[in-house]
Amino acid sequence: MARALDLNAVRSEFPILGREVNGKPLVYLDNAASAQTPDAVLDSMSNQAQTAYANVHRGLHTLANETTEAYEGARGKIRQFLNAESDENIIFTKGGTEAMNLVANGIVDMIEPGDEIVLSVMEHHSNIVPWHFLRERHGAVLKWVPVLDDGSLDMEALQAAVGPKTKLVSLTHMSNVLGTKVDAKRATEIAHAVDAYILIDGCQSGVHLDIDVQDIGCDFYVLTGHKIYGPTGIGALYGRVAALEALRPYQGGGEMIEIVEQDRVTYNVPPHKFEAGTPPILQAIGFGAAIDWLSAFDMDAVRAHETKLLEKATAELSAVNGIRLHGTATGKGPVISFSVEGVHPHDIAQLLDRYGVAIRAGHHCAQPLMTHLGVSATARASFALYNTEEEVDVFIEALNKARGMLL
Ligand SMILES: Cc1ncc(COP(=O)(O)O)c(C=O)c1O
CATH class of the missing domain: 3.90.1150.10 (Aspartate Aminotransferase, domain 1)
Structure with missing residues (x-):
């Protein structure tokens, strides 16, 4: 109950x-900046650290296996929270900002000068500046969709802004300033009608809306832990399988590879392909505990x-x-x-x-x-x-x- x-x-x-x-x-x-963290979340992290802590994925010993189980368990909780297809669709990041940067870096090879990225004027800088990098470095063109007088997204202007040159539409699901909710499903239909990717920034909506990424149909969805009663230093990127497979890896290092030789490297499959190095293990476990805590209500x-x-x-x-x-x-x-x-x-x-x-x-x-x-x-x-x-x-x-x- x-x-x-x-x-x-x-x-x-x-x-x-x-x-x-x-x-x-x-x-x-x-709270829109950072919500406070309940005891259940803090306890989940300290209990883990006190009873079963080691690095994940690498060990053949009990503590490593138990930590990996808890870390991967947290991934499963995020998957369920978003109703994603499978755990492989969920990448842990250090927050919303890193998730957006991961996608911007990942699509860089797909960007030709003149390709368009469509944003709304109410985006957070973390859903603006990574796309500016593509403008500055690769000749992408940023197109801006206004908001109406009441702060709602101008859907007609969105429809008009999207066209054959659109590579990506990137929109907030809920504005951190206006509180406006965006019809992410409709926006996805508009983006997909021209075969563009769509990213939905759910950093604000995660805690206030029921999210179903399969129903929305988006390619990418971003969450951040510290606005959902979780710790800082942890977020998640949902990606559809085809979209994740098309992304080039963001950072190189341990865990994200399959084979490394002197003259070649091959990559692990998602989500590991995008999680280079030791991840924020305890934070991910705390994020999972926050999802459990909130979802119980x-x-x-x-x-x-x-x-x-x-x-x-x-x-x-x-x-x-x-x-x-x-x-x-x-x-x-x-x-x-x-x-x-x-x-x-x-x-x-x-x-x-x-x-x-x-x-x-x-x-x-x-x-x-x-x-x-x-x-x-x-x-x-x-x-x-x-x-x-x-x-x-x-x-x-x-x-x-x-x-x-x-x-
Ligand atoms: C709408 C929105 N997007 C992205 C972010 C950035 O998230 P993070 O602080 O996890 O990097 C925020 C944080 O304020 C936000 O409100």
Whole structure:
């Protein structure tokens, strides 16, 4: 039976949520940057390290075998979480950024000058800069799809941007600034109609959406551990078999090879072909534990709770004088970006910190979106399943006080 969302019980599994900041109880609303990590995840890593730790894949001794089993078990959990075809479709990376770089490096031989890569203006820099490398070094052309006034992706513009020269479409599944969700399945149909690859950046959506990569049909899907209650230093790239086979390996080293001689090298099969060197073993195990921990909940209750927090915060923020909300698309994820007239977002975040409230301010690694919105930065509050309605009240109260001090 699914676990009920009892907030007191859940919060007790995150000792950090009980601490004070500047003499006030912590209100942690920076979950879109990194969510906090429950005891179950930390315990999974320390238990592994204390009882069965060695390098993976290499040993013929018990500890090596047990560690390999746990590491490969984590891969199986990610596969299940994404509903991927098989464990071979899942590559561990050190995060979302490395997954995107792996694909950009992997397709380099397929890029001719003038080939097009289609992106949206709301992408995170990690889903922009690797493609800029292909522009700078290989003559690829970046084509940009705008967002509509409510922050939703302009699907007609996407359709118009994709054409015979498109090699890859790379889109976020959920914006880290606007909370906008993208219809990844429709985007995949559009990309595949011209035989282009499509990558979906699920770094934000992983924790908020039910993901089925086979249903979406995408070639690549990216996850990162630290936004799904897992540790940092770990992420995953899903690739369809044909897409992975076509990619050239990203890094060279141990484990990713089949044969190495003085004048030739042949490569291991995916996923090992893309996991050179000793991987982040404990982090992968922690990532698997985070997936287990999250998946145990009644996810409808989790989604409903996060939506309630979003709606409450949106309504209360809208009532604050001089507020501009960025991103109001229907069904958006629990992320609110906002500007306060006449006040720099950094000042708001710093003053909120005095009241124990942690929000983020800046360009959120999304400068093309900032340009599109006509701002240099925004303030952002983002919710996780452990946040409470009382915390929303504290946030709004602190914001009103901060505004009063700054204006
Ligand atoms: C939408 C999106 N893509 C990619 C990333 C990068 O992920 P990572 O920090 O795991 O490299 C982030 C992180 O903020 C993100 O929000």
